[in-house]
Amino acid sequence: MEFKSERGPVCMKTKTLMSELKSKYAEKSWNESFQLVRRCMEKTRDGRVCEPIAKCLQKINEALNVSSSAAMVSRLEMIAKQRGLGSHLSPTETVCYLTADLFYIEVLLLPGGRVEDVRVAHHGEAPVSSPSLLQLLRMKQFEEFSLKLDDLASFYNIPGDSDVKIKVYSSLRHLETDLFKISHLPRSLRESDLHIDLIMNGRIGNVQSGREGSPMTIEYYISPADALMGLSSTGEVSAGRVALVTAGSTDSSHRLQMESLISSPPQVDSCGFPVFQPLTEACSLLLPATFLLKLQPPLPVLTSFIEKMGKITDGVIAEKPLQVEPLHKLLLKTSRKYNPNTSCTDGLQFLVPLPGSECHSYVFPGAQWSCENWNGALMDAVPFSHPGHVPALLEILRHQSAISVLLESCFSKHxxxxxxxxxxxxxxxxxxxxxxxxxxxxxxxxxxxxxxxxxxxxxxxxxxxxxxxxxxxxxxxxxxxxxxxxxxxxxxxxxxxxxxxxxxxxxxxxxxxxxxxxxxxxxxxxxxxxxxxxxxxxDKANTDAFVNPSPCASLGVYSHWATAGLPAELV
Missing domain, CATH: 3.30.457 (Copper Amine Oxidase; Chain A, domain 1)
Known part of the structure; x- marks a missing residue:
């Protein structure tokens, strides 16, 4: 005998079985139900987890109040499984390890589900405390903690087996060392604001080492408006365009460094750039990867500029990107000032308000801007294979950013x-x-x-x-x-x-x-x-052209290093 429900035909025998199961476990606690689901998962064949059971386990975990070490461990194990990480407890059951090929995380447990510390250990390095991850677990913000782990795992999204991943990661660390050496070479000031000068005029911008598993960052451009916004809201400039230094997989192999290519102290050429050691078989390896400058936010780039970057990197960048559009359309799609509900049509016009109740009208004739010279592509990453590529690549990115900022200043939501x-x-x-x-x-x-x-x-x-x-x-x-x-x-x-x-x-x-x-x-x-x-x-804006951009323009920013050498951590 059968009857129909909202989900279709259901066998009476199945309905009876479900009723019996419901009544059997109606008086059971959440912990008992949780253990039952865990046992079901452990008995799955071929290591595959049944999706309904996995969802059931997740819902039970979220419903439980983490008030014991066992509950905290269960939640961490579930997060690790979701993110493709391994997990295990120490013999003393006071430390929960979340493991991957190139890093692991130690969560030091206390009674009552509390956390004493969270440490991140990169390949070949000692564990370092992570205040941000610790705070998330102490606040029981498990979803945010899981997202942080995802970011950390994506940083190590390196192709190949464990041996290849270790070699690519080692190459990336040597690249970071060389980029730091380039950034600290003596140079002259152009701007009175040291931080702005470093971003706009530094050989590779404002370089910050990775923290708590995040990659090295390079702030390479900031507009006057963004600089003022950053200063006004936080007291420090942090609103510029940023590139993350990472690695990514490729179909072909590229020769990547396996040691620093810059001598200590650095030798410089007539233009003030370092002299690099040649990439020989002794100091490099052919690996199925390249280094990447991951652009945040992604940047619309003219095709002619992309071709220039391809020449700089010896063809690592494709000369002709797949998705090409007129630059003004790409800028409209990525601009914060543009109303996405407005279509990009010929004769698109913006009313731009200025202080003092003044208003300008700016027209972009679509047909003229669709010419080949002004076609571009949206780039979220720039591949390269040598630290010497970075200064030249960043100059092109700065050039493109300047063009984009000028055109975007004519956009508005009106x-x-x-x-x-x-x-x-x-x-x-x-x-x-x-x-x-x-x-x-x-x-x-x-x-x-x-x-x-x-x-x-x-x-x-x-x-x-x-x-x-x-x-x-x-x-x-x-x-x-x-x-x-x-x-x-x-x-x-x-x-x-x-x-x-x-x-x-x-x-x-x-x-x-x-x-x-x-x-x-x-x-x-x-x-x-x-x-x-x-x-x-x-009222705080200043558009003055400096009579003397800096009273100490003839001095290097790091002139004291010219005689004292580089810091120990860069040698």
Whole structure:
């Protein structure tokens, strides 16, 4: 006899059996039910875990209050199984180990389900306490703890068997040593802020060693707006573009270093870069992997720049990426200022508000921006095989970041049709030129003619502007506009400065001799550094071009190391 339920036909015998099981275990405690499910899992064949049983075990674990060492161990074992890690208890049952090929974690247990310490041990290294993992377990935040383990395991996502993984990891550690040596070579200052100068002008940016299992990080670019946001919210700059130094698998083998390639103390060439030891069979191995710069956030990169990176890395980077799109569309998809509900169509227009109730309109003609020179691809990782590749790769990433920041400054969450230009004080149309140049066409209210501002982004350190207007030419004005753009990295703020300066020059009968005028940006421009900032931050902005960028520009940041040598940990 059969009857139908919401899930379909069910045998009466099965229903009776389920009722008997339910009544049999109705009075059982959670711990007894938990042990029963564990025994069922241990009896699975071929090491395969039945998915319904695994889900049942997870639900029971989450329902249990971790108030004993046994409950804590059970929860840790379940997390290890979910993340593909091994687990076992020490003979004294006071330490729970979570193990992988290249690292393991020690959880020191106390009575009552409490945790004394959590230590992370990397391959060949002594265990080191991890305050963040310890805090998560003490707060019983097991889901967050599990995610941390996943991040740690992904750092060691190295191809091959245990022997290959160990060799790739060893190569990665030698790479980190060389990158530290490069970052600490003496150099001259360009910016008054030491931290900003290190990010923007350091040979490989601001390098931070990995902590608690996280990889080495390189902060390689930060815009003036992000720098101000970071300073305002936390008191320190931490809002820039970051690259994580890791390793990844490849179909072909690459020769990777198995020792440091830079002598101690480093020998430098005429350009101030270190001289590397050749990659011979004695100091390197062919391995199915490459090093990676994992970009956070992923960066839209012009195809011409990707080709340049491919030449730097001797073909490690594919010359032609698979998914190519117009750069402005990629920027729209990744920009925090863009409304994702708005489609990328021809004639897309943004209304960009500026402090002081001023509003500009910026148009990106889709057909023109779809040209081949301005096609790009979204890159989340840059593969390479030699520490000498990193400085040149980062310069290209900085160059691309500068172009992206300028174009993104014209985006906003307010997109309208072309008729919306009537609502703005200034309407500008951006048109692409070469792969690092674009033009801004606009019309001043008091003029019947169009004007064009040509912008050339030579690299992240050098930009030039040329204003083309009928019956108006001023080379000093071009230099002034270039300085403003470099200091604020915002097209709307630069365009406002252009309009105000042109208006003032037209009304003045003759130039006024002002010793500071050729070097400083007006106070009106200093008020706002980015349209994305709140008004509270705008008064703190500074877009001045430095007369003397640093009183000690001739001194190296680490000049005392030039004679004393590198720190012991870098030797």
């Amino acid at each position: 997109s309208h049709s072309r008729d919306a230009a009537l609502l703005s004080e200034l309407t500008c149309e951006l048109l692409p030129e070469s792969d690092h140049c674009f033009s801004i066409t606009f019309s001043l209210h008091e003029s019947e003619h169009l004007a064009v501002l040509h912008v050339a982004v030579v690299d992240s350190h050098q930009m030039s502007c040329k204003l083309l207007m009928p019956d108006f030419m001023d080379h000093e004005l071009d230099e002034y506009i270039s300085r403003v753009l470099m200091r604020c990295m915002s097209i709307p703020i630069t365009m406002r400065a252009v309009c105000r300066r042109v208006a003032s020059l037209r009304t003045r009968p003759a130039p006024v001799s002002d010793p500071d005028e050729s070097e400083c940006v007006p106070a009106a421009v200093q008020e706002d550094i980015s349209v994305s900032l709140t008004p509270d931050f705008c």
